[in-house]
Amino acid sequence: MRTMSLLGLCVLLLATFVHVESQQQPNLVFREPPRAVTDTYCSLLNCCRGRSDSCSLPYFDTICYCDEFCNRTSASDCCPDYRSVCLGLPPPNEPTPLPQPPETDGCFHDGTYHPGGATVRINCNQCVCQPNQAGSYEFRCQENPCLLRPTMLEAINQGDYGWQAEAYPFLYGLTLDQGLHYKLGTDPVPESVHAMRGIQVSIRENLPEFFDARQRWPGLIQDVRDQGNCGASWAFSTTAVLADRLAIQSRGTMTVTLSPQNLLSCNTNRQRGCQGGRLDRAWWFLRKKGVTTDACYPYASGTSAQAGQCAVPRSNGRPYPCPSNNGETTSKYQSSPAYKISNREEDIMKEIMTNGPVQATMEVKPDLFSYRSGVYRHTELAQGEPPEYRRRGWHSVRIIGWGVEMSDPYQAPIKYWTVANSWGTQWGEEGYFRIVRGENECQIESFVLGVWGKVNPMVINNRVQRRRRRRSLK
Secondary structure: OOOOOHHHHHHHHHHHHHHHHHHHOOOOOOOOOOOOOOOHHHHHOOOOOOOOOOOEEEEOOEEEEOHHHHHHOOOOOOOOOHHHHHHOOOOOOOOOOOOOOOOOOEEEEOOEEEEOOOEEEEOOEEEEEEEOOOOOEEEEEOOOOEOOOHHHHHHHHHOOOOEEEOOOOOOOOOEHHHHHHHHOOEOOOOHHHHOOOOEOOOOOOOOOOOEEHHHHOOOOOOOOOEOOOOOOHHHHHHHHHHHHHHHHHOOOOOOOOEOHHHHHHHOOOOOOHHHOEOHHHHHHHHHHOOEOEOOOOOOOHHHHOOOOOOOOOOOOOOOEEOOOOOOOEEOOEOEOOOEEEOOOHHHHHHHHHHHOOEEEEEEEOHHHHHEEEEEEOOOOOOOOOOHHHOOOEEEEEEEEEEEEEOOOOOOOOEEEEEEEOOEOOOOOEOOEEEEEOOOOHHHOOOOEEEOOEOOOHHHHHHHHHHHHHHHHHO
């Protein structure tokens, strides 16, 4: 019955939709996005990233797979795998399963036949094909709460929560306990530490509506990293904040990526490595001992899930051979004592704008793992479920800026923080997420820390002078 290619059908449906929408809303003006912006068109349509097949649509210098378009026009013959590939959900109106072969007893899953006694993993649970009381066969599965659940993702994406969810392949199949164990790793802040008095500042100027440390200090802010299968957010956020501050304080002469592995393996006094750690003890170690660079002491715990033995000598102020055996020697980088910032959003904003990214502790609830885009707010969708489905843990991250979401003209603007996570760039908005600002969402404003790096002013001035002389000679 098809007389045109799938690509041609996609293009035709897209043109028809734009025409109908423009007829229904005559006051809207559709403008072609500028050619200098890449991927903007796809991001506006919430397309499934990374696809290139017969349903893809070339647009400027990118390939746009128009899943949301096909979904809302019910064009099942255009993008039939939209729900399963892009949302990780079973398609609506699933066809009736194939009848079981009369000569064999067994079960079906995703259109595949499995004989009696076969074991299949469905999401995070092992399932065994067994006979039931009616004499037929069915899968009987474990009942572990899974980290990503299709019903939860579907409810988020179909609801009006202000953000979108995704079934990430690197998280799909994990239990909720595994996600909390491997992807977080910051111990709750003790009351004695939490009672530190936060610094309040006098704010005389109007704070901007939008701010991003990456734009304020280009090339000096640490990129998003991936902690892998190790509960090491306490080490990643701590070393990243110190590296940001060192680069900013030194005016770019001390731009280094510091080693979370050094902290994981060597900060062992009442710390638990990949099982978690306390931020106050991490900062004590950076102040007293210091850490080397990531190139000198590369990260390995993300694959081994073990902190490993410390491979650097005790601090003696002298350079030492790198554990990476790259033939180089290095010194350690240290910090001042960390200081707590008031939980007022204005104080946090002023601190970031003046001194650089800050470290924040937050309570992670199960729905955050599926975050793809938008301004996150906990959904409470699991409120009526058993306690094991509502478990949560503590995490530490970097707040690098803020802004206001004004994309929906029918809703009030939403203030948000821009936050760098440590789950890799394949998660969220290229490794970052936005979370509601000013409401202490997930307690992200309750314990915020800043720090000064130990920088020798004479060394910095000499480096700056040498750099200026080199520029003048060019």
